[in-house]
Amino acid sequence: MIGPDEILARxxxxxxxxxxxRAHSYVEGESxxxxxxxxxxxxxFQGHFPENPVMPGVxxxxxxxxxxxxxxxxxxxADIANTLILFIGVDRARFRKPVRPGDVLDMPVRVLANRRGLFRFEGEARVNGVKVAEAEFSATSAQRQSQGEPS
Structure with missing residues (x-):
């Protein structure tokens, strides 16, 4: 099990x-x-939607x-003090069912490709085993710039 302390460190x-x-079932470079x-x-939930709260798809x-x-x-x-992992794209996003307060999202994510540090993933969000959302997405890592450093 990957708990809150490790998540905050990563x-x-x-x-x-x-x-x-939290997270579990980690397989290095795979899922x-x-x-x-x-x-x-x-x-x-204060604004989306107060009388009928639904987690925004984004x-x-x-x-x-x-x-x-x-x-x-x-x-x-990765050392997060020096490295940022940046979300760079999303494809084939679909939202199937609303997610409401009290739901627990189970989110299996797997690597489709890793080319020179550019990762391509597919993932699903499930509630009680029922798919509520899915997407393919990509991310890369970059050197973190210090405050005041020109971009």
């Missing part, structure tokens, strides 16, 4: 934008399963991307 995201609570416990206290894609970034970070043994 991803730069923090509340309220950290979308992976991982991320877990996101969707709480009624998520800040986006945040499901972000949760999949963060799961892929965790897989990359472990595979590359």
């Amino acid at each position: 991803l730069p995201h923090r509340f309220p934008f950290l979308m992976v609570d 991982i399963v991320g877990i996101k416990c969707v709480s009624a206290g998520e800040p986006y 945040l499901m894609i972000e949760a999949l991307a963060q799961t892929g970034a965790l897989l990359m970070s472990k595979t590359l043994d």
